[in-house]
Amino acid sequence: MADGRVTTRSLDKAPPYDEATAAAIALTVKSVLRSTTLAPAAERTHRAEATTGTGTGVELEVGGGVSRSNVGTMEGRGDLGMSLWPTRVWGLGLRLSGGPGAEVSTPLLDGTLVNLGAALTARARVxxxxxxxxxxxxxxxxxxxxxATLRDLGSPVSVPRIDPAVEGGAAFDVELGARTRVGVRALGNVLVRSQRFLIAGREALVLEPLALQGALRFSVRLD
Structure with a gap:
């Protein structure tokens, strides 16, 4: 059959068969065909459909994990995303991520660096x-x-910035059902240019170019 399995049934006598035996044989053959892709789509059983759980369509995903931030400290982060799969292999994804912020401590200041991210990535699935x-x-x-708060003056400062970056990673997923998957993901985010924070003409903070994240994720196919 299409899935590589063979079904057999023992018969009590050789042909020609009586009406009851012939009907039983026909029912057996029809039942087997319904569980394969040889049958019309409307007559296939759920088992054949389940083999295409990772397919085309739109997927929603949610995840959470731990990140080594651009200031070298650890931060908990969560993300929400959507991906479009025109084929089983190639797709396009959008992901939004954020966290409470990473602690910052330098000779000039103490504070928190909050980073909200958005990434648009091309995806390839195996x-x-x-x-x-x-x-x-x-x-x-x-x-x-x-x-942050300046150590020498005790005065608060707040500096916003938009930084371009390149993001890439890999994920390993296991299907829970025809439309749901759970997995683990590793991401790397690299700043396109060096980022320095100057306060009152003094260099207060320099961001590391690379941030890393490990996370668990859960995804659902919508169509």
Whole structure:
């Protein structure tokens, strides 16, 4: 059959068969065909449909994990995304991410760096049965705000900034059902240019170019 399996049934006698035996044989053959792609789409059973759980369409995903931020400290982050898959292999994804902020401490100030990100990535998926490996790469923007207190003056400062970046990563997913998957993801975010914060003419903070994140994610196919 289409899935590589063969079904057999023992018969008590050789043909020609009586009406009852012939009807039983026909019913057996029809039942087997309904569980394969050989049958018309309207007559296929759920088992054949379940093999295409990772397919084309639109997917929603939510995730959460831990990130090593651009200031070298750890931060919890969550994300919400959507991806479009014109084919089983190639897709396009949009992801929004954020967290409470990473702690910052320098000789000049103490505070928090809050980073809200958005990334638009091209994606390639390698499916194998109920598991799949997905790679992604594309441009990103980071809306950054440094909120801190100057050590020598004790006065608060708040500096907003928009930073361009490139984001890429990979995810390993396992299908829970025909439309749902759960997996783990690793991401890297690289700033396009060096980012320095100057306060009163003094260099208060320099961001590291690379931020890394590991996360769990859950996705649902809508169509």
């Amino acid at each position: 499916p194998s049965g109920r598991v799949s490996l997905t790679f992604e790469l594309g441009p990103a923007l980071q809306a950054v705000r440094l909120s």
